[in-house]
Amino acid sequence: MTSEQGDHIIRSYDEELEHLKELIARMGGLAETQLADAVDSLVRNDQELATRTIRNDEKIDEIEHELDAYTVRMLALRQPVASDLRMVISALKVASDLERIGDYAANVAKRAVALHQQQPLDPVRSLPRMAKLVQGNIKRVLDAYAKRDANMALNVWESDQEIDEMYTSLFRETLTYMMEDPRSITAGTHLLFIAKNIERIGDHATNIAEIVYFMATGNQLMIDRPKGDTSSFAVVEPPEEGKGPRKESNNGDEQK
């Protein structure tokens, strides 16, 4: 029925813990690649790569199912306590974050398909830099996980602020484009969601950092994280009269 029943290798307890780490490393590696491929497919307008990236998300989901079943089995048969128990629970949680990262990457690729025949917008150029930062955070947080390194995790956690700030600035820039040229609205909207997806992937790397911190220290990271994403509160004004808006009618609330 479930995949672990086909797993006939008899492992020692330590080997089982090691196997959990391997599953996380595999998922993490895939998630990183998926993000890179999705952004690549978008920037190079590579439809074949975008389609492949959408399809590959399945692999991450499969490993998550495998890891879930493996974890439940370990808990039942090995009944770990203390730091081993924290490690098993952490694997379960990290896997859930990595699965979401995969979902967001696949969504970026879907939008790359939608943007295929649209005129590319300038702000697209900022995406690879933002994505690189996020990929770096995924990589480092997986290292921190493998080494149970609380300081490295804390470092990832703090550096998410820069990603949030990039996102907010890209958000405003894209909105301005959309206001200047209504024909850019469809492409602009997809771009906003793509940027949001990448920013969310960064948040999941931050979640993983919190889990690693807990796993390594036994304590929760309870301080408030500095937030650089203020886009939820953003109001961007349309261009001034004369420079732009097509309709002359004034609804009376533009200056408020």
Place this chain on the structure above:
Amino acid sequence: MTSEQGDHIIRSYDEELEHLKELIARMGGLAETQLADAVDSLVRNDQELATRTIRNDEKIDEIEHELDAYTVRMLALRQPVASDLRMVISALKVASDLERIGDYAANVAKRAVALHQQQPLDPVRSLPRMAKLVQGNIKRVLDAYAKRDANMALNVWESDQEIDEMYTSLFRETLTYMMEDPRSITAGTHLLFIAKNIERIGDHATNIAEIVYFMATGNQLMIDRPKGDTSSFAVVEPPEEGKGPRKESNNGDEQK
């Protein structure tokens, strides 16, 4: 250090399992209310309610931390197996979905603050209906969780399609508005993200349905869910020449 150490009540094993269910019920109730309040604050432009909703998200996070600690403690001390183990692991996963639902609801409230001084857009009127459906799904999936009812869970899981379809139609409608009047772009963008947040909340209710199904049956729901959200692939064309676009220049790719 952690909150469960202040919990001096000595409980039987059954009482502990019952307590887990209670924590989930409390989190679920809060998540439902947060969504209702967020949408209400938006539709009624009630800034006070929006601010309160943003602040209240903390309560959900606190219960999640409590539940996490409680679960780890139960696993260590009670070492449950079989269906009890599934129940404990499920509580951990459901709590994580409910925490995300809380985040999305808080984000809707943040955007209600941003929209405070913007002219309301017509498609806003579709939001309460969409939110009602999502709330209904949260309520039913929590019932299914409390009763370990796989069929009820399956029912929620299937009905998410209608929410996805509403989202896709709201997405297109809003985009059309934005194209017709550039002054609606800021409000329209927030509206798109609000609708997306509500749709994501629906997805989390679906995740919970999968967890309940697993908890009740021991099997994963492996069939593909029917997907009504095609907005990631959506391309909406701007209004025809003459009716609209300000710039006359033709980039040569509009007809492709």
